[in-house]
Amino acid sequence: MNRTIITLVGKDHVGIIAAVCNYLAENNINILDIAQTTVQEYINMMMIVDIEGYGKSFGDLCHGLGEVGESVGCSIKAQHEDIFDKMHRI
Amino acid sequence: MIGFNEVLETNAMISQEKLDVRTITMGISLLDCCDSDLSRMNRRIYEKITRLAGDIVSVGDEIGLEYGVPVVNKRVSVTPVALIGGSACRTQEDFVEIARTLDSAAEDIGINFIGGYSALVQKHMTRADRLLMMSVPKALSCTERVCSSVCVGSTRVGINMDAVRMMGDIIRETSAMTADRQSLGCAKLVVLCNPPDDNPFVAGAFHGVTEGDAVINVGVSGPGVVKTAVSKVRGESFEVLCETVKKTAFKVTRVGQLVAKEASRRLNVPFGIVDLSLAPTPAVGDSIADILHEMGLEKAGAPGTTAALAILNDQVKKGGVMASSYVGGLSGAFIPVSEDSSMIDAVVSGALTLEKLEAMTCVCSVGLDMIAVPGDTCAETLAGIVVDEMAIGMVNQKTTAVRIIPVAGMKEGDTAEFGGLLGSAPVMKVNGFGCADFVNRGGRIPAPIHSFKN
Numbered sequence: 001m002n003r004t005i006i007t008l009v010g011k012d013h014v015g016i017i018a019a020v021c022n023y024l025a026e027n028n029i030n031i032l033d034i035a036q037t038t039v040q041e042y043i044n045m046m047m048i049v050d051i052e053g054y055g056k057s058f059g060d061l062c063h064g065l066g067e068v069g070e071s072v073g074c075s076i077k078a079q080h081e082d083i084f085d086k087m088h089r090i
Numbered sequence: 091m092i093g094f095n096e097v098l099e100t101n102a103m104i105s106q107e108k109l110d111v112r113t114i115t116m117g118i119s120l121l122d123c124c125d126s127d128l129s130r131m132n133r134r135i136y137e138k139i140t141r142l143a144g145d146i147v148s149v150g151d152e153i154g155l156e157y158g159v160p161v162v163n164k165r166v167s168v169t170p171v172a173l174i175g176g177s178a179c180r181t182q183e184d185f186v187e188i189a190r191t192l193d194s195a196a197e198d199i200g201i202n203f204i205g206g207y208s209a210l211v212q213k214h215m216t217r218a219d220r221l222l223m224m225s226v227p228k229a230l231s232c233t234e235r236v237c238s239s240v241c242v243g244s245t246r247v248g249i250n251m252d253a254v255r256m257m258g259d260i261i262r263e264t265s266a267m268t269a270d271r272q273s274l275g276c277a278k279l280v281v282l283c284n285p286p287d288d289n290p291f292v293a294g295a296f297h298g299v300t301e302g303d304a305v306i307n308v309g310v311s312g313p314g315v316v317k318t319a320v321s322k323v324r325g326e327s328f329e330v331l332c333e334t335v336k337k338t339a340f341k342v343t344r345v346g347q348l349v350a351k352e353a354s355r356r357l358n359v360p361f362g363i364v365d366l367s368l369a370p371t372p373a374v375g376d377s378i379a380d381i382l383h384e385m386g387l388e389k390a391g392a393p394g395t396t397a398a399l400a401i402l403n404d405q406v407k408k409g410g411v412m413a414s415s416y417v418g419g420l421s422g423a424f425i426p427v428s429e430d431s432s433m434i435d436a437v438v439s440g441a442l443t444l445e446k447l448e449a450m451t452c453v454c455s456v457g458l459d460m461i462a463v464p465g466d467t468c469a470e471t472l473a474g475i476v477v478d479e480m481a482i483g484m485v486n487q488k489t490t491a492v493r494i495i496p497v498a499g500m501k502e503g504d505t506a507e508f509g510g511l512l513g514s515a516p517v518m519k520v521n522g523f524g525c526a527d528f529v530n531r532g533g534r535i536p537a538p539i540h541s542f543k544n
Contacts, residue, residue, distance in 0.1 A: 005097055035094040046097050058156045077101070079158035084100050086091045086348045087341045 422455020
């Protein structure tokens, strides 16, 4: 298990989550958890994913998600889970 | 499992409040590079630095990418050069050759500063110490990345006044030799009392002789994060204020610990310490003075400033100590004037004076840092400012430092522009009364009575 947090923020419209999920499926990345909120017309989404089966580098993942983000007009970021775990858990 | 709000909080710290890892610094021992032949020694120094720290920039960037937190600087500190140059260096120019070697090694591995062009002369000077100190103006004017520090005092042995007096002249000469760059050389020169062996922050970083072959030390930062946290408890009691700072420092330090352990693993170099310092940058929102303002002061320098800084410094340590397995370095709040936009503002508006800054250094982690003074400030006055700061460090058993820049050709009220992380500094008023007969006495100031603990 190699858990990574994906966060997305941007103006909401049809197909944003679908685009991200398609990219993850194409790259053999398993989604473990999804949470999202929409405030006014802005979407804020967080996913916990397992990148164990992803064959490429972390930089490639960031780049790929960046391209998906551009295509749907949102900002998408991937980070290893450790930074959140270390900061919020003793 | 991590919650949505925790993820949002961390990412807001990074993107809006400028949380970053300020520096990954690799300390490298050069003791095994000693040689009686200067060119052979220079080759060994270059080879060792580039071999051990060759990947420090790429590893720092990789870690930054994977955790989504900027790793702003990657740096190297080395054994104080005066300790290794003794048998090879017969002239000042020989020492300058070592500075050039350090500079080219730093350039080739892609780092912006390398610390350790240093001498430890708190008690007496060897011939090598003296040569290195005399070579500092030339070394800092003909290199870009080399930083120099000279330790002239400690609680244990007192203050070497001969060295303090020499530093007055050396600071002036460094200023003159870099006059075309607003005396930038002085921004890379720091005079220290009780320096730590494992400080990751330049210009005072050097790799102490008690350290191993190589070590990874990390400096975290996050004044913006602390300021935001403090802004949420406006009007609350000191108990609430202190708890807030402590909890925030804990979170910030945990990121530093994570990055330090990861850098150590990837570079295959042991982890040393995390330095808990709150280090500002000239960027808006990355300011220590803003935290003081948020605590309830109209401007940094107003009555109450020393107490506010004392609280901040102490709570940062209390929160940070539990977050890291090894804490060291300077660990506290930095108050450099030129590198903190709201400190500059406080000076310009007349709220903050040199004397108040000196008082603040009694309770913060370092000392008079990045302070521009008129270019005609004499060497004796500079030595007087230095020895005052050293006395504070010696008596209070803490690190103190002076990084003062007499800016050639400038007078009170002018502004010196250093650029980048070093920022810009308003030229401050210096007390014009003389101290020459005092600083010219020579010899040593004995260690204070409370140093005798055996």
